[in-house]
Amino acid sequence: MEDGRTSAPRVVDCDLLIVGGGFAGCGAAFEARYWGRGLSIVVVEKAAIERSGAVAQGLSAINCYMGLRWHENRPEDFVRYVRNDLMGLSREDLVFDIARHVDSSVHLFEEWGLPIFTDPTTGRFVREGRWQVMIHGESYKPIVAEAARAAATAVDEGVVVTHLLKDREHPNRVAGAVGFSVRDGSYRVYRARAVIVAAGGASHLYRPRSSGEGWGRTWYPPWATGSAYGLLIPAGAEMTQMENRLVVTRFKDGYGPVGAWFLYLKAIATNGAGDSFEASQLAGLRDRVGAYADAKPLPTCLRNDLLLREVRAGRGPILMHTERVLDSPEKERVGWGAFLNMTVGQVVAWASQGTDPRTGPVELVLSEPYVLGSHAVCAGAWASGPGDVGPGEYAWGYNRMTSVEGLFGAGDTIGGSAHKFSSGSFTEGRLAAKGAVRYLLDHPGRPTVAPDEVEAWRRTIFAPLDRASEGRARVTDGSVVPDLLAPDQGLLRLEKIMDEYAGGVGADYTTNADLLDRGLAHLTLLREDLSATGATDLRELGRVWELDHRVWTAEAVVRHTRYREETRWPGYYYRSDFPRVDDARWRCFVNSVYDAHEGNWRLFTRPYVPLTEP
Numbered sequence: 174m175e176d177g178r179t180s181a182p183r184v185v186d187c188d189l190l191i192v193g194g195g196f197a198g199c200g201a202a203f204e205a206r207y208w209g210r211g212l213s214i215v216v217v218e219k220a221a222i223e224r225s226g227a228v229a230q231g232l233s234a235i236n237c238y239m240g241l242r243w244h245e246n247r248p249e250d251f252v253r254y255v256r257n258d259l260m261g262l263s264r265e266d267l268v269f270d271i272a273r274h275v276d277s278s279v280h281l282f283e284e285w286g287l288p289i290f291t292d293p294t295t296g297r298f299v300r301e302g303r304w305q306v307m308i309h310g311e312s313y314k315p316i317v318a319e320a321a322r323a324a325a326t327a328v329d330e331g332v333v334v335t336h337l338l339k340d341r342e343h344p345n346r347v348a349g350a351v352g353f354s355v356r357d358g359s360y361r362v363y364r365a366r367a368v369i370v371a372a373g374g375a376s377h378l379y380r381p382r383s384s385g386e387g388w389g390r391t392w393y394p395p396w397a398t399g400s401a402y403g404l405l406i407p408a409g410a411e412m413t414q415m416e417n418r419l420v421v422t423r424f425k426d427g428y429g430p431v432g433a434w435f436l437y438l439k440a441i442a443t444n445g446a447g448d449s450f451e452a453s454q455l456a457g458l459r460d461r462v463g464a465y466a467d468a469k470p471l472p473t474c475l476r477n478d479l480l481l482r483e484v485r486a487g488r489g490p491i492l493m494h495t496e497r498v499l500d501s502p503e504k505e506r507v508g509w510g511a512f513l514n515m516t517v518g519q520v521v522a523w524a525s526q527g528t529d530p531r532t533g534p535v536e537l538v539l540s541e542p543y544v545l546g547s548h549a550v551c552a553g554a555w556a557s558g559p560g561d562v563g564p565g566e567y568a569w570g571y572n573r574m575t576s577v578e579g580l581f582g583a584g585d586t587i588g589g590s591a592h593k594f595s596s597g598s599f600t601e602g603r604l605a606a607k608g609a610v611r612y613l614l615d616h617p618g619r620p621t622v623a624p625d626e627v628e629a630w631r632r633t634i635f636a637p638l639d640r641a642s643e644g645r646a647r648v649t650d651g652s653v654v655p656d657l658l659a660p661d662q663g664l665l666r667l668e669k670i671m672d673e674y675a676g677g678v679g680a681d682y683t684t685n686a687d688l689l690d691r692g693l694a695h696l697t698l699l700r701e702d703l704s705a706t707g708a709t710d711l712r713e714l715g716r717v718w719e720l721d722h723r724v725w726t727a728e729a730v731v732r733h734t735r736y737r738e739e740t741r742w743p744g745y746y747y748r749s750d751f752p753r754v755d756d757a758r759w760r761c762f763v764n765s766v767y768d769a770h771e772g773n774w775r776l777f778t779r780p781y782v783p784l785t786e787p
C-alpha cells in the first residue's frame with residue numbers, strides 16, 4: 174500500500190485516455206485501436222470493467238437496434254421517434270449518426286458470443302418492442318469488456334479520476350487527468366493528447382424513495398456518480414439539457430424493469446379501482462401540451478404525467494396486471510427473466526412483501542429523478558456532430574468533441590441525443606474514438622502539463638485524509654468531528670436540497686423560480702463546505718470526490734431548470750410558475766458554460782434545427 178500524499182506520482186503518458194470502462198468506454202477502446210493501430214490507448218476505470226457501469230448486473234434486451242438488414246426501420250424513423258419522445262427537442266444529427274451505425278455494434282456483440290434471441294423461422298432477432306431485441310444479458314458486459322481489454326494498451330482498474338488536466342500553453346485544450354487508486358493508494362497522473370470521458374450518469378442527486386435499510390437502492394445504480402459532468406463542467410465544457418432529468422415508472426420498492434411486461438407481455442396498468450386511465454385523461458393532456466399529446470407512442474414523460482395525475486386525483490395505487498398475462502410457462506420465463514437478468518432485488522422485495530405477480534396485480538410508482546444522457550432524456554455535454562448531417566453550427570470538426578479541444582465524450586456524457594441505451598452508447602464510444610484518432614493525427618504535438626498543477630491537484634485530492642486524521646483529536650461522539658463533513662452526511666444534505674427545491678419526489682416533482690433560487694443558495698453553501706470534507710480511508714476518499722462530482726451536476730441541473738421558463742417535460746418535472754409547454758420561446762436547447770477563473774456560470778440558448786427529411 175502506498176501513501177499517494179508522499180510517494181512519487183505514478184505517471185502514465187499516452188495518446189488517448191478513456192475515462193470510464195462502461196459501454197461507451199469499451200466501444201471507444203475497441204474503435205480507437207481499429208483506426209489508431211500504433212497509438213497508446215489507456216482506459217481508466219474506478220471498478221473492474223467486466224462488471225462496471227450501469228449494466229453491471231446484465232440486461233434482458235438491447236434497446237437500440239434498427240434492423241436495417243431486414244428493412245425493419247430506417248434511421249429517419251428513429252430520429253422521428255426520439256424527436257417525439259423528447260417533446261420536440263433533440264440533436265437530430267447525433268441521433269441519426271447513432272441510428273445509422275448502431276446495428277453494426279449489435280452484430281459485433283453477436284459475433285463475440287452474446288446470445289440474442291432469434292426467430293428460427295425468419296432468422297431475425299426477436300423484438301421486445303419496435304427498437305428492442307431480446308438477449309440473454311447476464312454475459313453482456315463481460316463479453317464487451319473482453320473486446321475492450323484486447324484493444325487497449327492498458328486498462329487501469331480501481332482508479333477514481335477526479336479532475337481533468339488542461340494544457341498550460343492552450344487553456345482550452347485538455348491535457349489528461351488525475352486521480353487515485355482505491356486499491357493501492359497511489360496518486361495517478363495521466364498525460365494524454367486526447368481524452369474521451371465516458372463516465373456514466375448520475376443517481377443519488379435526489380433523495381431516493383428508498384430510505385433506511387434500502388437507502389442505496391435506486392434505479393440508476395448508486396455507483397453512477399455524475400463524474401461525466403463533474404469532470405467536464407469545471408474544465409469549461411459547454412453543457413446542454415441538464416434540466417432534462419429522468420423519472421422512470423418502475424415496480425414499487427425494487428425498481429424492477431417494466432419494459433418486457435408492457436411491450437412484450439402486453440400487461441396493462443390501471444388505477445386502484447381497476448379502471449384504465451390513459452384514454453380518459455387524453456383530452457386534458459392535449460389542453461396542456463398541445464399536439465405532443467397525439468404523438469405515437471406517447472412520450473415517456475407524458476405517460477408519467479398521466480400516472481402522476483391519477484395518483485394526485487386520489488385514485489392510486491397504480492397497478493400492473495401481471496396476473497392477466499402470465500398464462501403460459503414461456504411468458505412466465507420472460508417475465509421472471511427480466512428481473513433475474515437485471516434486478517434480482519425486485520424478486521426479493523416481493524418475497525418480503527408476500528407479493529406474487531402470478532396471482533394478483535403489482536404496484537407501479539415513479540422513481541426519483543436521475544441525470545443521464547443515454548436513456549429517455551439527454552443531459553450532458555454539447556458535442557460536435559458528424560458534419561454530413563445537421564447544420565454547420567452543430568459541427569466543429571471532430572465528431573463528439575466537446576467545446577474543449579481534444580476532449581471527447583460518449584454515452585451518458587453527451588447531451589442532446591437520447592435513447593442510445595447500451596448499444597447506442599457503445600456505438601457513440603466508437604464514433605467518438607474515430608473522431609479522437611482523427612484529431613490526434615491532425616495534432617501530433619503533446620500538450621504541456623505544468624508540474625505545479627500536478628502537485629496542486631495532489632494536495633487537493635488527498636486533503637480529506639489529512640483533515641480526518643488531524644480531526645481525530647476533536648471527535649465528540651463516535652466518529653463525529655464537528656467541523657468536518659463526512660461524505661455520507663454531504664450526500665444526504667445534497668439529496669434533501671435537490672428533493673425539496675429542485676422538484677424531487679418530496680415536492681411532487683414540482684418547483685419554481687423562488688424554490689430554485691433558494692436551492693441554489695443551499696448548494697453554494699454545500700460547495701463551500703466540501704472544502705471541510707474528511708475521509709478516514711481510501712473508500713471514503715472516493716466518496717468525497719463522487720460527492721464533489723454530484724454537486725457539480727446538481728448545480729447544473731438547478732441552473733438549467735431555473736433558466737428554462739416552461740414545463741417542457743411534464744412527468745419529469747413541473748415549473749409551477751410556467752406550467753405549459755411554450756414552443757414559441759423554448760423549443761431550443763438551454764446550454765451553460767462554467768468559467769473556472771471567474772467562478773461564474775453563463776446560461777444561454779442554442780437553436781433546435783430539425784434534420785431535413787431525405
Ligand SMILES: Cc1cc2nc3c(=O)[nH]c(=O)nc-3n(C[C@H](O)[C@H](O)[C@H](O)COP(=O)(O)OP(=O)(O)OC[C@H]3O[C@@H](n4cnc5c(N)ncnc54)[C@H](O)[C@@H]3O)c2cc1C
Binds near residue numbers: 374
Ligand atoms: C437498471 C438499468 C437497466 C437498463 N436496461 C437497459 C436495457 O435493457 N437495454 C439497454 O440497451 N440499455 C439499458 N440500460 C442503459 C445502459 O445501461 C446505459 O445506457 C449505458 O450503460 C450507458 O453507457 P455509459 O458508458 O455512458 O455509462 P456506464 O456503462 O455506466 O459506464 C460508465 C463507467 O464509468 C466508470 N466511472 C464513473 N466515474 C468514474 C470515475 N470518476 N473514474 C473512473 N471511472 C469512472 C463507471 O464505473 C462505469 O464503468 C439500463 C440501465 C440501467 C441502470
